[in-house]
Amino acid sequence: MQFTEEHQALRKTVRDFVEKEINPNCDEWERDGRYPIHEVFKKLGDLGLLGIQKPEEFGGMGLDYSYNLVAAEEFGIAAAGGVPLSIGVQTDMCTPALARFGSNEQKEEFLRPAITGEKVGCIGVSEVGAGSDVAGLKTNAKSDGDDYIINGHKMWITNAPSADFICLLANTSDDKPHKNKSLIIVPMDTPGISVAPHLDKLGMRSSETAQVFFDDVRVPKRNRIGAEGTGFMMQMLQFQEERLWGAANVIKALEGCVTRTIEYCRERETFGQPLINNQAIHFRMAELQTEIEALRALTYQACELHVAQKDVTQLASMAKLKAGRLGREVTDACLQYWGGNGYMWDNPVSRAYRDVRLVSVGGGADEIMLGIICKLMGTLPGKDKGGA
Numbered sequence: 001m002q003f004t005e006e007h008q009a010l011r012k013t014v015r016d017f018v019e020k021e022i023n024p025n026c027d028e029w030e031r032d033g034r035y036p037i038h039e040v041f042k043k044l045g046d047l048g049l050l051g052i053q054k055p056e057e058f059g060g061m062g063l064d065y066s067y068n069l070v071a072a073e074e075f076g077i078a079a080a081g082g083v084p085l086s087i088g089v090q091t092d093m094c095t096p097a098l099a100r101f102g103s104n105e106q107k108e109e110f111l112r113p114a115i116t117g118e119k120v121g122c123i124g125v126s127e128v129g130a131g132s133d134v135a136g137l138k139t140n141a142k143s144d145g146d147d148y149i150i151n152g153h154k155m156w157i158t159n160a161p162s163a164d165f166i167c168l169l170a171n172t173s174d175d176k177p178h179k180n181k182s183l184i185i186v187p188m189d190t191p192g193i194s195v196a197p198h199l200d201k202l203g204m205r206s207s208e209t210a211q212v213f214f215d216d217v218r219v220p221k222r223n224r225i226g227a228e229g230t231g232f233m234m235q236m237l238q239f240q241e242e243r244l245w246g247a248a249n250v251i252k253a254l255e256g257c258v259t260r261t262i263e264y265c266r267e268r269e270t271f272g273q274p275l276i277n278n279q280a281i282h283f284r285m286a287e288l289q290t291e292i293e294a295l296r297a298l299t300y301q302a303c304e305l306h307v308a309q310k311d312v313t314q315l316a317s318m319a320k321l322k323a324g325r326l327g328r329e330v331t332d333a334c335l336q337y338w339g340g341n342g343y344m345w346d347n348p349v350s351r352a353y354r355d356v357r358l359v360s361v362g363g364g365a366d367e368i369m370l371g372i373i374c375k376l377m378g379t380l381p382g383k384d385k386g387g388a
Contacts, residue, residue, distance in 0.1 A: 001300045006063075007070050013047060014074035026080035027346070029206040033198060035083060037120055037162045037208070041090065045117025050091055054099050058107045059115040065241070068092070069303045072245045076252035079348065081355030082207030084249055089158050090114060092245040093363075094121040094167040097183050097234040101226040110165055110185050119164040124154040124186075124212060125235060131156075132368040134169070134235060135177035139214065141170040141184060148172065148184060148224070150192075150217040156362075160195050161208040163188050168214075169235055172228050181231035185223045192217035203354030240316045242363050244306065247299045247319035250359060254292050254330045257352050258285055261334040264341075281337055288330050295322050314376040321369040324360030331356050 003011075021043060029035035044050050053068045054060025061067070068091070075084035098111050113119035130136040139152025150170060160166070165187050172182040186193070196211040226234060262285055265275035276282055302315035331353040335342035342349055360366045374380040 001066060001304060003066075003070070007067060010052070010067055011070050011074050014049060014071045015077065017044070017047065017049070018075060018078050022083050023077075023079045026078065026083070026206065029083070030080050030351070033200075033205050034161070034208045035206050037086060037159065038117075040083070041087075041117035041120055043117070044087065045115060050087075050117055051115030052091070054095070054111065054115050055107075058099075058112045060099075064307045065244070066303055066307050068241075069244065069248045069299070072248035073251050076249045077256060078253075080204075080206040080351065081253065081358075082204035085204050085358075086159050086207040088242070088245045088249060089123060090121055092241045093238060094123040094165075096238045096241050097225050098167065098185065100237070101230075101234060102185075103222075106185060106223065106225065113164075120159055120162055122157050122159040122163040122166050122188075123238075124157055124166045124168040126156050127153060128155045128211075132365045134232065137169065137171070137181075139168070139170045141168075141172045141182065141219075143172070143221075144218070146222075147218050147220055150184070150186065150214040150219060152214050154212045154214075156199070156209055157212050158204075158207050158209045160188075160210040160212050161198055166212065167225075169231050172224075172231075175229060178232045179229050181235075182228050183225040183231040183234050184219060185225065186214075186217065186219050190217050190219060202357060203351070204358055205354075239364060240306070240312060243316045243320035244299065244302055244312070246359055246363055247295065247316075247323040248303075250323040250327050250356065251292060251296050251299065253352060253356065254295075254327060255289070257330055257334045257349050258288055258292070260348055261285065261337050265337055268339075275337065284333055284337075288333060291326050292330070295319070295326055298322060314373060317364075317369040317372040320359075320363065321366055321373070324356075324366055327356035327359050 048061050049071060051060030052063055052071055053065055056062035075087060078084050095111060095114050098106060102111065114121050125134060127137050127139065141148035141150045165185055168184045168186050169181055170184060171180050173180040192215045194213045199209045201209060262276060265281055268275045299319045302312045302319050306312045331349060334349045335353050338347060338349055341347055344350060371380060
């Protein structure tokens with residue numbers, strides 16, 4: 001990708017924000033299991049960082065996705081992965097369909113304040129029995145005049161405890177699983193919504209994640225995004241940007257692990273010489289940095305094609321798959337070279353080890369990515385319709 005001065009200026013704005021507003025507080029936020037999301041989002045909104053590719057008429061910058069990718073990559077220098085995760089939920093998970101297919105009234109009510117940071121959003125797709133299998137979700141929205149009555153639950157919903165609205169995927173008819181779903185914007189203060197206690201997660205601990213229950217929640221049909229039954233298609237489109245964002249966000253986080261490990265291995269001596277002098281270690285660092293550059297190239301290629309309005313389903317799935325697997329490889333290798341210090345809870349590589357594990361699960365598990373790639377390669381077997 002050929003970055004312009006505008007790209008680099010945006011990169012610096014994000015980097016400065018992370019270094020000033022996020023990183024000095026990460027240890028405290030990790031201990032608390034939450035951070036002041038409304039306060040941080042308002043500051044992000046004041047800088048325009050929550051609406052980089054969103055329409056200018058609703059407060060966004062109106063830039064193409066390459067600028068969003070630059071921001072996602074730079075947010076990766078955050079010292080706690082949970083903060084950029086919750087930012088990504090706002091920008092690339094719960095608002096893309098709203099910005100692309102929503103009515104002007106919906107955009108005015110929900111998108112504009114999401115861009116300014118006055119409202120926090122979350123995305124309601126996963127359920128206890130339907131995570132990667134989006135078609136299998138059970139939450140339903142029954143028609144009742146000009147309203148929907150929503151019943152069901154959503155699980156592992158990041159930002160939920162502090163969110164002002166949820167972009168909810170629910171069944172709105174008895175049609176086939178890929179044709180019976182709609183995306184509905186639901187204010188979180190609507191009667192009948194309850195949020196369970198914050199979940200105790202392995203990593204991404206600075207972001208709040210919870211289960212959300214819907215008990216006869218009445219919401220006007222005007223809050224539905226687009227036509228009824230098009231929710232599955234819209235969510236699949238949202239997934240592409242979510243996966244590109246996630247892959248980009250991992251790059252600098254992994255580079256940080258390599259850099260910190262090299263610095264540590266230069267300082268730490270064993271048997272009369274710095275650890276870094278061991279060929280096993282400096283060769284391994286070279287291998288890992290090469291793999292990170294390969295991930296960057298793959299992600300950039302997918303981004304360029306996405307900006308050109310090409311179908312990037314395969315490349316985005318590959319980038320997501322590579323990001324998750326490489327994340328585990330890099331953090332595991334780096335932790336090893338820190339020895340006992342790497343096993344300590346507050347070690348930055350230990351934190352990255354826990355945080356990055358989510359990448360292979362959230363937004364579609366590795367196995368789902370492999371299935372998508374195989375389908376597009378023409379190697380996925382068809383379902384056996386008969387017996388035998």
